[in-house]
Amino acid sequence: MIGQNTSARRMRTVLFVLALSVSTHAQAPTEFRWGGDAEGGAPFVEADPSDPTRVVGFEVDIAQMLADGLGRVPRFVQVGFTSLDAAAARGDFDLGLSGIEDGPARRSRLAVTVPYYQFREVLTVRDADAGRFRTLGDLRGRRVATLGATLAYDLLVDAQTRLGVVPVTYEDDVHPYTDLALGRVDAVLLDYVLAQRGVRRNPGITNQSTDVGVGYYVGITAPSQTALRDRMNEILLRAMADGRLEGIFRRWNMWNDDQPRLYATLTSGQRVEAESVASAAPPATTWEAAVRYVPALLRAAAITLVLSCFSMALAVVVGIVIASGRVYGSPVVRTALTAWVELIRGTPLLLQLFVLYFGLAALVQLPAFLAALIGLGLNYAAYESEIYRGALEAVPVGQLDAARTLGFSERQTLVLVRGPQAFRLALAPMTNDFVALLKDSSLVSMITVVELTKQTSIFAANIGSWVLPGVMCAAMYLALSLPLARVARRLERRWKK
Amino acid sequence: MRSVLEVSGLTISRGARTLVEDVSFAVTEGEILALMGASGSGKTTVLRAIAGLDPIDGGRIAIAGVSIVPGRTPRGQTRSDLYRRVGMVFQFHHLFEHLTVLHNVWLAPVHVQGQPRAEAERRALELLDHLGIAARADALPRELSGGEAQRVAIARALAVGPQVLLMDEPTASLDPARRGDLAVTLRQLAAEGRTLVIASHDEEFVRACSQRVVVMERGRA
Numbered sequence: 001m002i003g004q005n006t007s008a009r010r011m012r013t014v015l016f017v018l019a020l021s022v023s024t025h026a027q028a029p030t031e032f033r034w035g036g037d038a039e040g041g042a043p044f045v046e047a048d049p050s051d052p053t054r055v056v057g058f059e060v061d062i063a064q065m066l067a068d069g070l071g072r073v074p075r076f077v078q079v080g081f082t083s084l085d086a087a088a089a090r091g092d093f094d095l096g097l098s099g100i101e102d103g104p105a106r107r108s109r110l111a112v113t114v115p116y117y118q119f120r121e122v123l124t125v126r127d128a129d130a131g132r133f134r135t136l137g138d139l140r141g142r143r144v145a146t147l148g149a150t151l152a153y154d155l156l157v158d159a160q161t162r163l164g165v166v167p168v169t170y171e172d173d174v175h176p177y178t179d180l181a182l183g184r185v186d187a188v189l190l191d192y193v194l195a196q197r198g199v200r201r202n203p204g205i206t207n208q209s210t211d212v213g214v215g216y217y218v219g220i221t222a223p224s225q226t227a228l229r230d231r232m233n234e235i236l237l238r239a240m241a242d243g244r245l246e247g248i249f250r251r252w253n254m255w256n257d258d259q260p261r262l263y264a265t266l267t268s269g270q271r272v273e274a275e276s277v278a279s280a281a282p283p284a285t286t287w288e289a290a291v292r293y294v295p296a297l298l299r300a301a302a303i304t305l306v307l308s309c310f311s312m313a314l315a316v317v318v319g320i321v322i323a324s325g326r327v328y329g330s331p332v333v334r335t336a337l338t339a340w341v342e343l344i345r346g347t348p349l350l351l352q353l354f355v356l357y358f359g360l361a362a363l364v365q366l367p368a369f370l371a372a373l374i375g376l377g378l379n380y381a382a383y384e385s386e387i388y389r390g391a392l393e394a395v396p397v398g399q400l401d402a403a404r405t406l407g408f409s410e411r412q413t414l415v416l417v418r419g420p421q422a423f424r425l426a427l428a429p430m431t432n433d434f435v436a437l438l439k440d441s442s443l444v445s446m447i448t449v450v451e452l453t454k455q456t457s458i459f460a461a462n463i464g465s466w467v468l469p470g471v472m473c474a475a476m477y478l479a480l481s482l483p484l485a486r487v488a489r490r491l492e493r494r495w496k497k
Numbered sequence: 498m499r500s501v502l503e504v505s506g507l508t509i510s511r512g513a514r515t516l517v518e519d520v521s522f523a524v525t526e527g528e529i530l531a532l533m534g535a536s537g538s539g540k541t542t543v544l545r546a547i548a549g550l551d552p553i554d555g556g557r558i559a560i561a562g563v564s565i566v567p568g569r570t571p572r573g574q575t576r577s578d579l580y581r582r583v584g585m586v587f588q589f590h591h592l593f594e595h596l597t598v599l600h601n602v603w604l605a606p607v608h609v610q611g612q613p614r615a616e617a618e619r620r621a622l623e624l625l626d627h628l629g630i631a632a633r634a635d636a637l638p639r640e641l642s643g644g645e646a647q648r649v650a651i652a653r654a655l656a657v658g659p660q661v662l663l664m665d666e667p668t669a670s671l672d673p674a675r676r677g678d679l680a681v682t683l684r685q686l687a688a689e690g691r692t693l694v695i696a697s698h699d700e701e702f703v704r705a706c707s708q709r710v711v712v713m714e715r716g717r718a
Contacts, residue, residue, distance in 0.1 A: 398591035402650075405548050406605035406657060407580035416608060421595045495595075 032072035034063040036098035037081040043252040044099045058252040059097040069235035082149045088220045096220040101151045109464035111229040114266055115216030116236055118258040119191040121152050123208045130206050133187055140164040142186040145176035149461045151215045152189045168448050177202045182361050241267050289463045300455035301476045307372060308438045314377030319384025327392050344382035350443050352379055357447040372444035380437050387429045391422035424495050431488035435481045452476055500525050501561050501692045502661050508555030509542055516542045520718040522711050529693040531703040534713035540696035544663045548585045561660055584654035588666040590646045592638035599634040602652050624652040643670030661692045668699045680706040
């Protein structure tokens, strides 16, 4: 009787939720949800400087035009640039527009609109290098920056094997140019729209006139939305013919001779194909892609491991110094160290990494790996120091008295009596922290270090699925962390015998 | 006989509370002196002051040429001079939990006195043998009984060769049979020329081993 009641109630709840979801779906067509990344900035999409709740940019104007054509009201959905494909595939929005580049891999897994803008990939270098770095071929062994998951990135990966350039990926399109001006990279490869903006904002750098490649901006939708895509294509082609797109691009100072040629080709019913780069071509099977990515993932796992080990070593050394200072130091030293620990523990690691790498760049230009090592090491040192302080204070004070009456100095007591016992107490939480650090090291991809998680997301973006890359990445993290936990357990057992 | 340890007018307070007031006594070489009194009478406080663990507020302590005066606990040269002359066995032994019995005993001779490790180990083993616990040399402190731990603590204190050995409540962790053994051991140490100061409230034990008794009551002798 009670069981029947419960199941009846459950059924009513399910029906209610279903009704609710059906009703929201029924309302959806009045809205035209379009996704983009406002961090990309002008002229694409950016927060309106006079009203940050609104967005402005040529993509905003195109979205408005499409919404008008469909008889709907546009609504902007913020999605990080590198997540746009996955969000489109999930159906998080009706259309993605954010300087998204056409390409065979993208076409193979999403429904893609006709191209609405043609761009050229250009190389940007420092003024002094303008004479010697004209093409990618001149940049053997040099660091060339770009934005991840773009045609430029594929071109660079291709040039890595063919020409020996060293690609450096960024999560945004602003820092490649500031780092170029600072000398951290030797060139930037990105599309002309971004390059022009980069040169305008950073004195001392210049765009080369030779094109490295040609690409097109397209809109993306979920693969099932071909009917909606076809309607949007009709609207775009009409806007190419009647000059509305020209009006938009002229308003944003982006109109040039490439566009009329592109529009003429498209409106006459011909297709254009994006430049195909060998590595960007969709692989025949997911397994083939997996095999192709294994060496890169292993390399990235090695970077994760080396970075984590060095960072942990730094954290242990600095942690011991801080803990000793807090236990043995004068009141001034103790207060200063407590404040430092609270500052580090109370602010996000990501912020600390940004400050170290980008914030301090005007004073010291730390290489990315070193900045990552120092950032992770100092952050974890704060946590380690608390563990050590607690462990030092847990050693019975009677043993310290005994050591004193035997004639040991304070330092000898720390090294011979207090330290070794504190270390045993600290071992379990330390192992825990090392495993946490191993995983937190994925944050350093934000300062251009390509470690395991970053390499996995590049892999996932390339094949358009997170399933296999996710499983492989998880297996590698486990392969790194499990042996460590075993060693720690064995040590603990030995000391407890 | 020359006195090895002289305590005169010793006063110790913590905040507004006076723990020990105007206590004086002297101990000669090879003598066993017992400080007797109920819990809280100040016995342990006096021993800790002689061992240089807590500062004193008045009076003076002289141990074979080293003086402890009011102010901070001994530092630098005075501190190392003090610990060549005085050793202490604590009520709860305070053995170094991470080291074996033998290692507990040779640690200070090697690191404080700079003895070669092999020689220090040999002498530590002799001491343990002398105290009848050489068989437990490889055990860890947590594996020992109260009586065994106490003998290790005595061996550890004696290993650095102090003239004066301070013992706080030595019978606290012993059964009656072991108390008799300990009294014998202490008399033997005194016979070898060591000076012992024992804080205890165990009258029977004190009668069995000590030559002289100083009774303490509420901080006064």
